[in-house]
Amino acid sequence: MNIKKIWRDPVWSKVIAGVLLMVITAIVSVIRSSYSETESFMDVLNTVLGVKINLWLALAVVLIVWIVVSIVKQKKNKKNSIPQVPFVNGFTEGDYQRMKWKWRWKWNKSLNIYDLTDLNLVCPLCNEGVLTIGYMNYRCGKCGVEINYRELNVNHDAVKTQILEDAKRNYSSYEDFIGEVN
Numbered sequence: 001m002n003i004k005k006i007w008r009d010p011v012w013s014k015v016i017a018g019v020l021l022m023v024i025t026a027i028v029s030v031i032r033s034s035y036s037e038t039e040s041f042m043d044v045l046n047t048v049l050g051v052k053i054n055l056w057l058a059l060a061v062v063l064i065v066w067i068v069v070s071i072v073k074q075k076k077n078k079k080n081s082i083p084q085v086p087f088v089n090g091f092t093e094g095d096y097q098r099m100k101w102k103w104r105w106k107w108n109k110s111l112n113i114y115d116l117t118d119l120n121l122v123c124p125l126c127n128e129g130v131l132t133i134g135y136m137n138y139r140c141g142k143c144g145v146e147i148n149y150r151e152l153n154v155n156h157d158a159v160k161t162q163i164l165e166d167a168k169r170n171y172s173s174y175e176d177f178i179g180e181v182n
């Protein structure tokens, strides 16, 4: 944690303010007690704060607050962070229904899973571009070739289901993060 972050934190700014108040009070009382013989350091401190302060108790409270805040923040960060899973980079293309396909895994914040998205056929001619479905044809975004969609005879939904199945089988320890067909 850096100082700026700690200061912006509502709990920590109060703790720091409290400690600063104690330090200032102590300094003031030291100056005052040097002028007055009747008032001791602790007397002044007690008068100002209205309570007897045990330094060890104060330190213990600060330490406990620090630990609690750290644990809560750690849990919060864990919940908000996106899990790093190997299939996001390791399983983004494959052969299905005699054709090559490409896709992406997109993190779904509300469901806590990776959705399968941007599933596209790879152009069989240039092997680089993806095919977009037009009126009667697929068209490659790269080389521009047009292919009648009856010629390819593929089913996107079936391929999507199969990819999800394969992902769950090959990355079984990350199964909970693999999206369902919607």
Ligand SMILES: [Zn+2]
Pocket: 123, 124, 125, 126, 127, 128, 129, 140, 141, 142, 143, 144, 145
């Ligand atoms: Zn092409």
